[in-house]
Amino acid sequence: MSEVRLQLPDDMLAAEAWQQLSAVYDPELGVNLVDLGLVYRLEVKDGEVQVEMTLTTPGCPMSDSMPDAVERALLLVPGVSRVGVQLVWEPRWVPEMMSERAKRELGWA
Amino acid sequence: MSAIKPKRSPSPDLPGRYLATGMAGFVLFAIGVPLLAPDLVRTNDDPRVFALTHVAVLGWITMTMFGALYQLFPVALGGTVRAVRLGRWNYWVFAPGVAGFVPSFYFDWMPGVAIFGSLVVGALLHFVSQLLRSYPSVTNWHPMAYYVLAALLWLAATIGFGGVYALNWQFGWFDVSDRMLAAHVSMGLAGWLGLTLMGVSYKLTELFALAHGHGRKLTFANLALWNAGLLGLVLSLLFAPTVLVVAFAALLALSAALHVVDIGLLLRTRRRKKLTVEQWHMFASLGSLLLTAGLGVVLAAGQAPARSWVVAFGYAAFAGWFGFAITGKSYKILPFLSWLHRYSGTVGEGPVPLLRELVDERQAWISFGLLLAGFGGVMGGLLLTRADVVRAAGVIYAAGVLAFLLNVAKLVVPLALSRPAAETKVREMTA
Numbered sequence A: 001m002s003e004v005r006l007q008l009p010d011d012m013l014a015a016e017a018w019q020q021l022s023a024v025y026d027p028e029l030g031v032n033l034v035d036l037g038l039v040y041r042l043e044v045k046d047g048e049v050q051v052e053m054t055l056t057t058p059g060c061p062m063s064d065s066m067p068d069a070v071e072r073a074l075l076l077v078p079g080v081s082r083v084g085v086q087l088v089w090e091p092r093w094v095p096e097m098m099s100e101r102a103k104r105e106l107g108w109a
Numbered sequence B: 001m002s003a004i005k006p007k008r009s010p011s012p013d014l015p016g017r018y019l020a021t022g023m024a025g026f027v028l029f030a031i032g033v034p035l036l037a038p039d040l041v042r043t044n045d046d047p048r049v050f051a052l053t054h055v056a057v058l059g060w061i062t063m064t065m066f067g068a069l070y071q072l073f074p075v076a077l078g079g080t081v082r083a084v085r086l087g088r089w090n091y092w093v094f095a096p097g098v099a100g101f102v103p104s105f106y107f108d109w110m111p112g113v114a115i116f117g118s119l120v121v122g123a124l125l126h127f128v129s130q131l132l133r134s135y136p137s138v139t140n141w142h143p144m145a146y147y148v149l150a151a152l153l154w155l156a157a158t159i160g161f162g163g164v165y166a167l168n169w170q171f172g173w174f175d176v177s178d179r180m181l182a183a184h185v186s187m188g189l190a191g192w193l194g195l196t197l198m199g200v201s202y203k204l205t206e207l208f209a210l211a212h213g214h215g216r217k218l219t220f221a222n223l224a225l226w227n228a229g230l231l232g233l234v235l236s237l238l239f240a241p242t243v244l245v246v247a248f249a250a251l252l253a254l255s256a257a258l259h260v261v262d263i264g265l266l267l268r269t270r271r272r273k274k275l276t277v278e279q280w281h282m283f284a285s286l287g288s289l290l291l292t293a294g295l296g297v298v299l300a301a302g303q304a305p306a307r308s309w310v311v312a313f314g315y316a317a318f319a320g321w322f323g324f325a326i327t328g329k330s331y332k333i334l335p336f337l338s339w340l341h342r343y344s345g346t347v348g349e350g351p352v353p354l355l356r357e358l359v360d361e362r363q364a365w366i367s368f369g370l371l372l373a374g375f376g377g378v379m380g381g382l383l384l385t386r387a388d389v390v391r392a393a394g395v396i397y398a399a400g401v402l403a404f405l406l407n408v409a410k411l412v413v414p415l416a417l418s419r420p421a422a423e424t425k426v427r428e429m430t431a
Helices: A010-021 A066-075 A101-106 B011-036 B037-042 B047-077 B084-106 B110-137 B141-172 B178-209 B218-241 B240-268 B275-302 B308-342 B361-383 B388-417
Strands: A040-044 A047-051 A084-085
Touching: A010 A040, A010 A047, A010 A066, A047 A066, A066 A084, A101 B178, B011 B047, B011 B084, B011 B308, B011 B388, B037 B047, B037 B308, B037 B361, B037 B388, B047 B084, B047 B178, B047 B308, B084 B110, B110 B141, B110 B275, B141 B178, B141 B218, B141 B308, B178 B218, B178 B240, B178 B275, B178 B308, B218 B240, B240 B275, B275 B308, B275 B361, B308 B361, B308 B388, B361 B388
Parallel strands: A047 A084
Antiparallel strands: A040 A047
16 A cells, blocks of 8 residues: 655645644643744744744753753644754843743742 | 753652552651650650651652652653663662661661661762763753752762761760760751752742743842852851851841742732642641741750750651652642653553542542641640640541552552653754
8 A cells, every 4th residue: 555645735734844843741830832922933944843942941851851842842733854953042032922822820920 | 942952851760669569668767756756756866856857858758859869850851860770770789779778777776776777878879970961961950050059069968978977876976965976967957858858849839830930030049149148057066156156047047038028029920810739738748848947947046945956856857848849749740750650652642641630639639638737746746745645646647647658559550560661752843
């Protein structure tokens, strides 16, 4: 049986990828990475996804786990063939980057 | 944009073994207080009281701090712990050393104190050397890095002092006075344990409360003040008149108060508004720090009405300052270790539990209430020289410890039984 490879336009794939990342939660804060504002950039080209993300602080205990989690999550999206995750500290994350929903969940807004 | 290269974290069994053994020390300490109540209200100068003291200092608190530092050094400071395999072996020197050292004190068997004490000293020195050699790899020079660095130097000094006393027992070079012992205790308590806890508290409070924007001037100024006060206290205990001892003890008390203010200011910048059970433990710990510091000034001035006040000073530090902090932070560190061990390889593929779902919060509050009531009762009993009160309150405290242990057992047992896993792989990520 031959393998059927799903091919979606890059912008549709990007939307799927963002959706997928909304299901990956920071296990300490209980808020997903997208609402926390930790994903700075997500680009798709020919099924390859490049992500730039950060963490709430340098020295976050999750620094070993979250990039792997993002990679695993995105590889589950049909049509994604390869994922590159770059963890960056500039611009430095500030709480104002959170969505209104995240702020509410943390009792801030 | 700059990118980072995540550091190599030891697998959870390394910190896990120290943390699990620290729990055993915690249990022994909690059981020991009611059992030794008549001795505790009588004097601090008793082999069984020494045994209980070293259960707390080495078997519980230092053991826990070793585990916490093995875990936090890579993740919080971005460093790589050197010679991790030796760290595993170090446990097999330190734990048996403590296990022999404490009963040797209890039964007043000096050859045992010397033999097992040598193991303990060797293990402590190795840990200091291992962490100091790892410091060049630190990439995140958070205040915690400076506090822990100072703590390691004080630990080395404490060991040196302890070693001289041990040799002096054998060779009788000089008479060991209460002041010399007080200098040794001050270095260990305020230097090694105190600075480590303070440094770790700054980092973990920021992380868990999502605190941002807190200035660090007071944090660093207080680090200098604390070290100056402690150095002055130690030197004045050894060489100077009482008035200087009191002055430096008061300086340390002032520094303790500034630390409490600093943590309060840090918490004001938190974005996570709801206070957690861990943070209430921290408040109890900080309150106990002030109590310890106040008692320290009274002792330095020679104004304690009974020897049991010396014991009260130690109890306020062990069960209060360090105990509440360790218990509270365990509700964060242990779930994290367990989560890392069980779920970090699958997160992203589907739903995994949140850290807070791994512990029973209601049970944590019950434990906290029992610990707080027991602590207050034991302190009252010691200050009033009432063995019956110390015993009754000590039982309440032990019940709090039991509730705590039952809560975290489901996290600790799998870690304690786990075999060394492959080290977390290093992901090469460059800009």
